[in-house]
Structure formats: structure tokens, C-alpha cells
Amino acid sequence: MPWRLLRFALSKHHPEGRMFTPHSRLKPHYDVVIIGAGGHGLAAAYYLARDHGITDIAVLEKGYIGGGNTGRNTTIIRSNYLTPEGVRFYDESLRLWQDLSTDFDLNLFYSNRGHFTLAHTDAALRTCRWRAEVNKHYGVNSEVVDAAFVKRTVPMIDLSCSGHAPILGALYHAPGAVARHDAVAWGYGRGADQRGVEIHQQTEVLGIEVQAGKVRGVRTNRGNITTGKVLCAVAGATPRILRMVDLDSPLYIHPLQAMVSEPVKPWLDTILVSGSLHIYISQSSRGELVMGAALDPYELHSTRSTLDFPEGLCAHMLDMFPFLSTVKVMRQWAGMADMTPDFAPIMGKTPIEGFYLDAGWGTWGFKATPVCGKTMAYTVAHDHHHPLITGFTLDRFRRYALTGEKGAASVGH
Amino acid sequence: MKIMTCPINGPRPVSEFVYGGSVRDMPDPHTCSDDEWAAYVFNRGGAPGVKREWWCHTASNTWFIAERDTEQDRVLRTYLHGEEG
Numbered sequence: 001m002p003w004r005l006l007r008f009a010l011s012k013h014h015p016e017g018r019m020f021t022p023h024s025r026l027k028p029h030y031d032v033v034i035i036g037a038g039g040h041g042l043a044a045a046y047y048l049a050r051d052h053g054i055t056d057i058a059v060l061e062k063g064y065i066g067g068g069n070t071g072r073n074t075t076i077i078r079s080n081y082l083t084p085e086g087v088r089f090y091d092e093s094l095r096l097w098q099d100l101s102t103d104f105d106l107n108l109f110y111s112n113r114g115h116f117t118l119a120h121t122d123a124a125l126r127t128c129r130w131r132a133e134v135n136k137h138y139g140v141n142s143e144v145v146d147a148a149f150v151k152r153t154v155p156m157i158d159l160s161c162s163g164h165a166p167i168l169g170a171l172y173h174a175p176g177a178v179a180r181h182d183a184v185a186w187g188y189g190r191g192a193d194q195r196g197v198e199i200h201q202q203t204e205v206l207g208i209e210v211q212a213g214k215v216r217g218v219r220t221n222r223g224n225i226t227t228g229k230v231l232c233a234v235a236g237a238t239p240r241i242l243r244m245v246d247l248d249s250p251l252y253i254h255p256l257q258a259m260v261s262e263p264v265k266p267w268l269d270t271i272l273v274s275g276s277l278h279i280y281i282s283q284s285s286r287g288e289l290v291m292g293a294a295l296d297p298y299e300l301h302s303t304r305s306t307l308d309f310p311e312g313l314c315a316h317m318l319d320m321f322p323f324l325s326t327v328k329v330m331r332q333w334a335g336m337a338d339m340t341p342d343f344a345p346i347m348g349k350t351p352i353e354g355f356y357l358d359a360g361w362g363t364w365g366f367k368a369t370p371v372c373g374k375t376m377a378y379t380v381a382h383d384h385h386h387p388l389i390t391g392f393t394l395d396r397f398r399r400y401a402l403t404g405e406k407g408a409a410s411v412g413h
Numbered sequence: 414m415k416i417m418t419c420p421i422n423g424p425r426p427v428s429e430f431v432y433g434g435s436v437r438d439m440p441d442p443h444t445c446s447d448d449e450w451a452a453y454v455f456n457r458g459g460a461p462g463v464k465r466e467w468w469c470h471t472a473s474n475t476w477f478i479a480e481r482d483t484e485q486d487r488v489l490r491t492y493l494h495g496e497e498g
């Protein structure tokens with residue numbers, strides 16, 4: 001590493017190529033157009049190129065790479081969900097995460113921390129047991145632990161939560177992890193770029209042309225493109241894209257906010273989530289406490305922050321960790337979460353031929369980035385659903401066949 | 414949005430209100446098709462725009478309708494159900 005750095009000091013020119021190839025104009029046609037250069041869109045491009053030999057792809061991004069929810073999330077990675085569909089899907093994602101850094105030759109700062117879902121009520125403890133049993137059945141490492149175990153692992157915690165909401169136990173998920181979010185988008189983006197995929201930033205999709213129920217092309221602020229396949233991976237902007245193709249969906253958009261504290265010495269090496277207090281917290285490798293809470297309470301298509309959010313979050317944080325009262329908040333921000341009524345995503349084919357959806361990832365889609373890329377690439381390449389996503393299709397609502405992941409995803413993480 | 418106007422109690426801090434979702438017309442369950450009913454139950458006009466929404470002033474338990482721009486977060490007007498004027 002020092003030698004590599006020395007090259008930069010000695011060379012008159014920048015000794016390394018750019019991370020992404022710039023493209024001055026759009027071609028008139030691509031085999032596949034992907035809307036959205038977040039982790040999901042770029043991962044799909046990467047696996048289409050790497051595993052399916054499809055490289056004539058344009059990824060269109062209205063802002064910059066990873067500037068959407070990918071770059072705004074609190075990076076919790078786990079697979080302790082509640083439904084068999086969910087557990088199988090997220091567990092495959094967790095497996096894919098393990099060798100991504102090597103795959104990309106890029107450090108993703110993937111850090112295995114262990115993940116606690118704290119139970120403050122009998123009902124919450126019951127859900128923890130249920131989740132643990134579903135998880136174990138599918139070979140996922142989860143167990144219910146008592147309050148003393150929590151205290152041993154996190155000595156700074158006030159188990160009584162200032163007397164308001166005593167912790168009775170927790171669901172402990174040893175594989176829980178965090179990772180560097182931007183690097184995930186960059187890694188997938190560079191991998192796709194090296195295989196011939198074109199990534200166009202500052203390129204907004206303004207319309208989608210559909211004829212006789214089939215996708216024909218897209219209209220952008222930099223010109224029109226013809227294509228037979230469009231993958232929409234735009235998170236909080238999904239309803240706007242669906243309006244372009246006249247599709248209705250159960251998606252609704254609420255902001256989700258997060259914040260970080262000033263950096264402090266390492267004292268928390270696990271991830272803690274409390275549904276009752278509506279908070280979650282981990283400590284980043286820079287020492288900042290990364291904190292989040294529940295969704296904002298009403299629909300809004302904007303990434304504004306509010307003062308109510310840090311106020312409420314800090315109050316609950318102090319219930320659990322009174323010693324944090326002197327620590328300052330550094331930054332806060334928001335993303336637009338695309339929510340579904342059953343807290344499961346909407347993935348796969350749609351009534352429009354050649355129009356594929358990867359949406360409904362709300363507050364929980366970062367961890368799923370690798371498996372979404374992989375399964376959506378398969379689905380787009382074969383025009384046939386990957387077996388892992390058949391429980392997540394848009395038509396499940398018409399069939400009243402919801403997936404019911406709420407118990408495991410109701411706090412944003 | 415920090416202040417909202419309750420049609421009964423006047424301007425109040427937004428923390429006194431809860432959101433009750435968009436105003437939606439229910440199809441007749443006896444005559445509509447299964448697809449129409451599923452669309453009513455699940456689908457939401459998720460795109461941004463000026464929407465008519467149910468809100469409740471919790472301190473006085475007053476339910477009313479607000480017309481709100483869901484991109485700018487600006488309330489255009491509020492009124493009681495049936496008193497649209």
C-alpha cells in the first residue's frame with residue numbers, strides 16, 4: 001500500500017485511470033436500459049454483463065452515482081427476517097456480500113458486528129422467538145438471548161431504559177454487519193463499466209414509450225433511446241416512473257431520516273435495534289454513531305430534514321445510553337423510502353412486456369443490493385422470474401397473496 | 414410544513430395532527446369485480462402532486478380534509494368533510 005501511494009507523489013500525471021469511463025453522448029439504441037445508478041441498478045448491470053453476457057446496457061442516472069438511498073442509508077446488513085421467502089432471499093444476499101470486496105478489488109469495509117433486536121415487551125419477545133425459529137429452520141444463525149447477555153455485550157446500556165421500557169431480552173443475529181455504502185455502488189459500477197456497460201450520470205428519464213403493451217424506448221433530457229427492455233430501479237422515484245407507463249401500484253413514499261454524532265472512541269461494536277423505542281444505532285469505523293428511527297409520519301416526495309427527528313431520536317437514545325448526553329449531533333439527512341403494505345419488495349415482470357421493476361425496498365434494501373442485482377439480471381436476461389423472487393411480484397396484490405414481512409422490518413433499517 | 418390550520422381550532426403546530434391517508438372513493442363491493450376491489454384495497458396514487466387527504470387534529474379529535482402539495486409539503490387549504498365550498 002505505501003508503495004502504491006508513493007506513485008502518486010512521484011508521478012507528474014495522475015497515475016491511475018478514472019473509476020468510470022465518461023461517455024459524451026447516448027447511443028440511439030441499447031439492448032437494456034436501467035433507470036437509476038444506485039446500488040440496485042448498478043448491481044443488475046454488473047451481473048447482466050458478468051453472468052449473462054449482455055453488455056449493450058445504458059444505466060441512466062438523473063443525479064450522480066449512489067446519490068439516492070444507496071448513499072443515504074445506515075448500512076445494516078442482516079438476514080433474520082420473518083417469512084420463508086424473506087429469509088431465503090436475504091440469506092443469499094448475505095452470502096454474496098462475503099466475497100464482494102475480492103470480486104471488486106475494492107475495500108467495502110464490510111464489518112461483521114452482530115445484530116440485536118431488543119424486546120421491551122412480551123409481544124416483542126414472542127416475535128423474536130418466532131423469527132429465531134423461522135431463521136434456524138432455514139439455517140440462519142439467530143437466537144433469543146436474555147437481558148444479561150445484552151448487558152455483557154454492551155456494558156454501557158441502561159437495561160431499564162431509564163425505567164420507561166425495560167429490556168426483557170433480544171433476538172441476536174451474529175452475522176449482522178455494516179459496510180461502506182458508496183463503495184458498494186462504486187464497486188458494482190466500475191465492474192459493469194469495465195465490462196462495457198455505459199453509465200450516464202446527469203441523465204434523467206422523462207418518459208417511456210410503450211406500444212401495444214411493449215416497451216419501445218425511453219425519452220431523456222439528453223435525447224431518445226430505443227430499447228426493448230427497461231429495468232426501473234429508482235427507489236423513492238418509482239411512482240413517478242410508473243406514472244409514465246400508466247401502471248398503478250401499492251407503493252407510497254415517506255421520508256426516512258438518519259443522523260450521525262461527532263466521532264467518539266470505540267465503545268459499541270454491535271448493532272442495536274429497538275422497535276419499541278423506534279431507534280437503531282451502530283458505530284462507524286470513524287467513530288461516529290450512526291442512528292436512525294421510524295419513517296416520517298406522512299407522505300412526502302422530498303429529502304428535507306426536520307428538527308422533530310433528532311429531538312425524538314435523541315430522547316430515546318438517552319433512555320438507553322444516558323452517558324451520551326454530552327455527545328453532539330454532526331449531520332442529519334433523509335431519503336425517500338418506497339414502502340409497500342406488506343413490507344416486502346416488488347420485483348420482476350409487470351403487465352408491460354419488457355418493463356421490469358425492482359422497487360418497494362423502503363427502509364431495508366441496502367442489504368439486498370447483491371441479491372437484487374443477481375436475481376433481476378437473471379429475470380431481465382431470461383424474461384422469466386428468478387425462483388427467489390416469485391413471492392415478490394407486483395401481481396401478488398391482485399391475488400391477495402401478500403408476503404407479510406412487517407414483524408421484521410417495521411423500524412427503518 | 415410546521416403549522417396546519419384545523420378548520421375548527423385554527424392554526425396549530427403540525428405535531429398536534431395525524432395523517433390519515435388520501436381521500437379515496439370506495440367502489441360498491443357488491444357490484445365491482447375482484448380486480449377493482451383489489452386495486453381499491455392496495456393501490457395508491459403514489460406519485461407526487463396536490464392531493465386531498467384526511468388529517469386529524471388529535472387534541473380535539475377533529476377529522477378534516479387537507480389539500481396538500483406532496484412534493485413541496487405545502488397545505489393549500491383545509492376544510493371539514495362536506496364543507497368544501
Ligand SMILES: Cc1cc2nc3c(=O)[nH]c(=O)nc-3n(C[C@H](O)[C@H](O)[C@H](O)COP(=O)(O)OP(=O)(O)OC[C@H]3O[C@@H](n4cnc5c(N)ncnc54)[C@H](O)[C@@H]3O)c2cc1C
Pocket residue numbers: 035036037038039040041060061062063064065066067068069070071072073074075076077203204205206233234235236237256257258292333334335336337358361362363364365366367368412413
Ligand atoms: C435513511 C435511510 C436509512 C436506511 N437504512 C438501511 C439499512 O440500514 N439497511 C438496509 O438494508 N437498507 C436501508 N435503507 C434502504 C436502502 O437505502 C434502499 O432500499 C436502497 O439503497 C435502495 O437502493 P436503490 O439502488 O434501489 O435506490 P437508490 O440508491 O435510491 O438509487 C435510485 C437512483 O435512481 C435515480 N433516479 C430517480 N429517478 C430517475 C429518473 N427519472 N431518471 C434517472 N434516474 C433516476 C436517483 O437519482 C437514484 O440515484 C435505508 C434508507 C434510508 C433512506
